[in-house]
Amino acid sequence: MTKIQAGTEAALTASDSPPVPAIELTGVVKEYLAHGEVVQAVKGVTLAVAEGEFFSLLGPSGCGKTTTMRMIAGFEDPSRGTVRLHGRDVTDVPPNKRDVNMVFQSYALFPHMNVWENVAFGLRRKRVDGAEIKRRVGEMLEIVDLTGRERRRPREMSGGQQQRVALARALVNNPRALLLDEPLGALDLKLRQAMQIELKRIQREVGITFVYVTHDQSEALTMSDRIAVMNDGLVEQLAAPREIYERPATAFVAGFIGTSNLLSGTVDRVVSGCAVLRVGREGRILVAESPRQVGDPIAVTVRPEKITISTEEPAGEVSAVRGTVSEVVYLGLYNSYAVGLADGAEITVFQQNALDSTSTAERGDAVWLSWQSRHSYAIGS
Numbered sequence: 001m002t003k004i005q006a007g008t009e010a011a012l013t014a015s016d017s018p019p020v021p022a023i024e025l026t027g028v029v030k031e032y033l034a035h036g037e038v039v040q041a042v043k044g045v046t047l048a049v050a051e052g053e054f055f056s057l058l059g060p061s062g063c064g065k066t067t068t069m070r071m072i073a074g075f076e077d078p079s080r081g082t083v084r085l086h087g088r089d090v091t092d093v094p095p096n097k098r099d100v101n102m103v104f105q106s107y108a109l110f111p112h113m114n115v116w117e118n119v120a121f122g123l124r125r126k127r128v129d130g131a132e133i134k135r136r137v138g139e140m141l142e143i144v145d146l147t148g149r150e151r152r153r154p155r156e157m158s159g160g161q162q163q164r165v166a167l168a169r170a171l172v173n174n175p176r177a178l179l180l181d182e183p184l185g186a187l188d189l190k191l192r193q194a195m196q197i198e199l200k201r202i203q204r205e206v207g208i209t210f211v212y213v214t215h216d217q218s219e220a221l222t223m224s225d226r227i228a229v230m231n232d233g234l235v236e237q238l239a240a241p242r243e244i245y246e247r248p249a250t251a252f253v254a255g256f257i258g259t260s261n262l263l264s265g266t267v268d269r270v271v272s273g274c275a276v277l278r279v280g281r282e283g284r285i286l287v288a289e290s291p292r293q294v295g296d297p298i299a300v301t302v303r304p305e306k307i308t309i310s311t312e313e314p315a316g317e318v319s320a321v322r323g324t325v326s327e328v329v330y331l332g333l334y335n336s337y338a339v340g341l342a343d344g345a346e347i348t349v350f351q352q353n354a355l356d357s358t359s360t361a362e363r364g365d366a367v368w369l370s371w372q373s374r375h376s377y378a379i380g381s
Contacts, residue, residue, distance in 0.1 A: 020087040021048035022177055022209040023055075023072055028081035030067050041067045043233035044081070049177075049211060051086075054203050056212045056220040059230035060256070065213050068230070069179050072211065074098050086176060101170040102179040105186055107162050109154040109169075115141070116150040119168045126173075140168040143205055145198075160191045167202065177209040184219065196222045217257050221245065229253050245303075247377055254301040254379055261307075261347045262379075264299045267292045274373055280342050282313075283321035286373035299379050304350040306375040309337055309360050314370035323347065325365045337361065339369060 030042040042064040049055045057065040070076040071083060074095035083091045090098050109118050116137060123133045141147050144164040154162050163183055170178055184192045184199075200223045203210045214220055220227050221241045228238045229252075237249040248254035251262055263285060265277035275290035275298060285300060292298050302319075314320045326346070327338040337349040337360075347369060351360060361367050 019051060021084070022051045022053070022086060023049040023211065024082075024084040024087075025068070025072070026082045026084070028068070028071060028083065029079045030064070030071060030076060031079040040233055042071070042078075045230075045233075045235055047228055047235060047238055049209060050225075052207050052209055054200065054210045054212065054223055054225045056214060056224040056227045057230060058214055058217065058220040058227050060215055063230040064233040065215075065230045066181055069102075069181060069211060069213050072177075073100055073102050073179050099176040100179055101173060101175040101177075102181065103166050103170050103183050105182045105184075107154075107166040107183075109162060109165055111154055114151050114153050115146060115157075115165050118154070118165055119172055121169065122173045136172050137168075140172045143171075143202060144168045158191075159187050160195055163187070163195060164198075167199075171202075171206055171208065175208065177211060180210060180212045182214055184214075184216075192219070193222075199223060221257070229256065231256075248301060248379055251299060251301075251379055259304050259348055259350075260301045261304065262299065262301055263345060263347075264297065267294050267296045267298055269294060275378075279321045283341075285319045285321065285376055286317065287376040287378050288373040290378050292378065300376045301379055302371055302376050304336070304348045305334075305352075307347070307349045307369050307371045309339070309349045309351060310368050310370070311361065311365065313368050318370045318372055319376055320368055320370045321347070322366070322368055325361045325363050325367055328361070328363055335360075337367075339367060 026046050028042055028045045029040060032039045032041060045068055057068055059065045067076060071078050074090065074093060078091060082089060085098060085100065110121065113121070119137045119140060120133050123136065141150065144167055146161065146164055146168065149157070149161070154165065157165070166183070184195050187195060196219055212223065224241055226238065226240055227244055228235045229244060230236065231252050237244055237253045244253060245257055248257060248260070254260040254262060265279065265285065267275045268278040269276045270293065273289055275287040275292045277285040277287070277298065279285055287298065287300055290298070321341060323339040323341045325337055326340045329336040334350045334352045337351065339347045339349060341347065349369060
């Protein structure tokens with residue numbers, strides 16, 4: 001084999017190999033000693049974040065998401081497991097030797113410095129050339145839409161503007177990855193929603209890997225390429241936002257992400273791969289593409305916006321259950337109905353409000369609820 005052939009073969013082999021993740025955790029465990037007992041905050045997390053990905057760690061308070069991020073940053077040492085950044089084992093490497101930056105909820109801006117000085121601070125400490133500092137700070141302020149506000153101090157700026165300064169200060173150092181620990185938590189709802197879109201725009205523009213910690217489900221769904229849903233120190237599901245919302249892997253994920261109806265029963269029959277659950281004397285729930293057999297217990301989730309509410313029995317091969325409206329709440333864009341079933345279960349239904357629409361049903365009305373079989377999703381094993 002000639003050198004050219006050997007080089008070509010090596011190049012092809014390299015191009016066929018999977019890309020190295022920007023961040024990779026393998027069997028990461030974090031234990032603390034509390035009141036003489038060992039407590040596991042993180043219980044063997046394994047995940048990989050791709051280069052240039054917007055990746056979110058989502059879960060309730062105390063689930064281990066911030067601890068996981070702090071181990072990526074180097075502020076916490078794993079009790080067991082490995083942390084790799086771009087293929088390099090950094091498990092025992094101190095934070096200042098890792099090519100990542102972190103943005104906190106408090107922003108931690110220097111109050112005595114103006115915007116330009118805050119953003120330039122890291123570059124000056126690295127003794128970057130003055131002309132290069134001016135160029136990079138100017139470019140970053142343009143990206144975060146703060147051009148013209150260089151001389152303002154943090155106290156003269158809104159919360160959203162301060163958050164942009166903190167972002168610019170972190171990004172101007174050209175880190176390989178940026179870690180963000182609930183940076184929008186201090187903002188009001190409307191500003192937080194606007195900043196979600198801005199954060200995603202900035203991330204796309206700079207092309208840097210973002211790892212974002214949040215307990216806000218809508219925030220994670222809005223911005224993320226993929227989401228790791230954490231609960232009690234474990235990752236319960238890791239997938240794209242649509243997959244997590246439409247096809248939750250566990251009852252916890254179904255209940256934590258948005259609003260979901262959780263129903264359970266026993267498979268009465270199977271027709272063309274579709275499991276059928278009997279509900280009362282007349283009702284049925286159809287679950288498409290279910291591997292369950294007759295007699296198997298099954299838990300099903302269905303989203304409220306997938307359900308149609310009507311006073312008439314639905315026709316066709318659809319899931320259909322009968323109940324009584326116990327509550328109707330007007331929420332502007334839609335009405336929310338609580339419908340009680342004969343077995344004591346309660347189903348929530350969202351019905352969008354059209355321009356000329358009125359409430360389909362009132363409290364106390366007997367109604368039918370129906371939905372397509374593909375919207376019944378079996379969860380668990």
